[in-house]
Amino acid sequence: MEREVLDEVGPAVAKRGYYNRGDLRKVALWKSPRSTGYIDRNGDSDIEDLTRIALAAPERLRHRLLCLLDGVGVPIASALLTACEPSVFTVIDYRAIDTLRAHGELSQRPSYTSYLQVCSELAKRLDTDLRTLDRALWQWSKEQDKASQ
Incomplete structure (x- = not known):
C-alpha cells in the first residue's frame, strides 16, 4: 500500500493541488485503517477546499490546516503531507x-x-x-x- 500512496496517490495529489475523497481514504488507510470511518464524515467540497488551502499554505501550517478535517489528526496529516512531498515531510509515529x-x-x-x-x-x-x-x-x-x- 505504501508504494501506491507514494508512487501514485501522492504525485497525483501534488499535481492536482488537492485531495479528493478516494485519495484521502487511501492515505488514511495506509496510516491508520481505523480512521476511515471518521474520514467519510467529510463532504467532498470540504475535502477539496481544505486540502487545497493546506497544501498551498506555509509548510509550518500545513499539518494544522489538514487537522480541520474530521478524522485527521497530526499522524494522518503528516501522512497526507508525506504522500505529496516525501522529500520534505515525514510521518509522525x-x-x-x-x-x-x-x-x-x-x-x-x-x-x-x-x-x-x-x-x-x-x-x-x-x-x-x-x-x-x-x-x-x-x-x-x-x-x-x-x-x-
Missing part, C-alpha cells in the same frame, strides 16, 4: 518517537514541527532520505518490542 527518544534525539513528546526538524536534521546527518529514516526508526522500535517478549 509513536514507534519513531520512541526510537528517537531511546537514542537521545528527543527528550519529550514533540510537536509535528519539532519532530520534522529533528528528523530532517538526522536524515541529513546520516545522508539518507526521510522515508528511509522513518522506516528505520519504526523497524528499530518494532524489533525492541519483539526482543522484550
Whole structure:
C-alpha cells in the first residue's frame, strides 16, 4: 500500500493541488485503517477546499490546516503531507518517537514541527532520505518490542 500512496496517490495529489475523497481514504488507510470511518464524515467540497488551502499554505501550517478535517489528526496529516512531498515531510509515529527518544534525539513528546526538524536534521546527518529514516526508526522500535517478549 505504501508504494501506491507514494508512487501514485501522492504525485497525483501534488499535481492536482488537492485531495479528493478516494485519495484521502487511501492515505488514511495506509496510516491508520481505523480512521476511515471518521474520514467519510467529510463532504467532498470540504475535502477539496481544505486540502487545497493546506497544501498551498506555509509548510509550518500545513499539518494544522489538514487537522480541520474530521478524522485527521497530526499522524494522518503528516501522512497526507508525506504522500505529496516525501522529500520534505515525514510521518509522525509513536514507534519513531520512541526510537528517537531511546537514542537521545528527543527528550519529550514533540510537536509535528519539532519532530520534522529533528528528523530532517538526522536524515541529513546520516545522508539518507526521510522515508528511509522513518522506516528505520519504526523497524528499530518494532524489533525492541519483539526482543522484550
